[in-house]
Amino acid sequence: MAEPQRIVIVGTGLAGASAAGELRATGFTGQVTIIGADSHRPYELPALSKGILLGDAEEPDWVHDEDFYQKNDVELLLSTSVREIALGDRVVVDGSGTRYPFDRLLLATGSRPRVLPVPGADLAGLHTLRSLDDSRALLAALRSGGRVVVAGGGWIGCEVAAAARKHGCEVTVVERLPLPLHPVLGDTVAAVFRDLHEQNGVVWRLGVGVAEFTGEQGKITGVRLDGGELLPADVVVVAIGAVPRVELAHAAGLELSDSVPGGGVDTDAGLRTSAPDVYAAGDIAAHFHPRYGRRLRVEHWANAKDPGTHVAGNLLGAAEPYTASPYFFSDQYDLGMEVRGLANPFRDQLVVRGDLAAREFIAFWLRDGAVHAAMNVNMWDDGDALQAMVDKQVVVEPRQLEQADLAGMVG
């Protein structure tokens, strides 16, 4: 097919909006339409559980300036839900029946928070966190103070706990696993996060699940745990992960993944789905990663921004594989960290450089002697070296990692 004339993007998150920006940056002059259910122009999500929730920022990081869309002739349709992709007709259809023809389509519909299927899950005072409106509503609740229970000790649960402590709330975090962030960090490093929160006044309930939410007159009053303990609560935040929003793709008959947790829309290395001229990027994409030789679905900021930008070239006819290593960051209290690469902390060898107790360290995860992932905590000088070590899967002597010049190891 010749260069497309009409590109439609479903989803106004970071992946979709990055693709729209890059299409114009590369000089594409055809029609670009980006359609999203959110009422705000595209924004990034990380500040929703940090700057905004802490009360330090009024606004999120917008993906583009307000006048970008008009200036660049990008048609931005907000508060608009797409209900169908008619692949045969090459149109998407919104909730009111309006049809948007496309030559190429990008699906960037992101994720939604996982729900806890227990009694009381519809009570007022129960929050999830995915959108700017969610974040502002939760900030207002935290500012009212009181007793906060967070269900889930993953990244978002931990960041919410830190924000709630800043607002002076009493905070309990309930986590079914023995430690927060256990699947991604393993025993030793996850314990650092348990201690960090404990030292900042968070009470943990570890190794126990939520049995039900209790309430009075439609409002939440508590969280009952498996085993019977009742935690009184004014505000409850459910942060037990997210599920990819694949319904449109599924209904359109695109192949979905059964090989990555939570599923996702199967794409090849170039982010092409199983349907001609339809691509997927960001949280929904179960992308075949050439370096790992398997599909990955990554719910990280960089995995929305970078593939969103990358896919623009492929929408215009290239077939370049997306090969970047996963990258993630988080901030909690005075701890800032970045993780590069993909570890299996229960199989890989952990090597620590620095001081775990002082929360100034770099954790390396080695497989067969090669660096598969690295996490720097409150140490910021070696980011480029760590990136190169992970990208090249540099083979090292573990003892070297504890002392030697890291930049020197990657040449």
Ligand SMILES: Cc1cc2nc3c(=O)[nH]c(=O)nc-3n(C[C@H](O)[C@H](O)[C@H](O)COP(=O)(O)OP(=O)(O)OC[C@H]3O[C@@H](n4cnc5c(N)ncnc54)[C@H](O)[C@@H]3O)c2cc1C
């Ligand atoms: C609170 C929070 C904090 C985070 N913090 C960090 C962090 O510190 N570091 C990090 O690396 N990552 C972080 N992440 C993860 C990261 O930001 C996300 O993985 C990434 O932004 C996902 O972008 P996306 O464009 O794929 O999806 P989304 O941002 O979810 O965008 C998808 C959009 O599609 C829209 N949509 C869905 N279905 C339809 C439809 N049928 N019709 C129209 N529109 C539709 C949705 O309304 C949404 O606006 C955080 C995530 C959250 C929720």
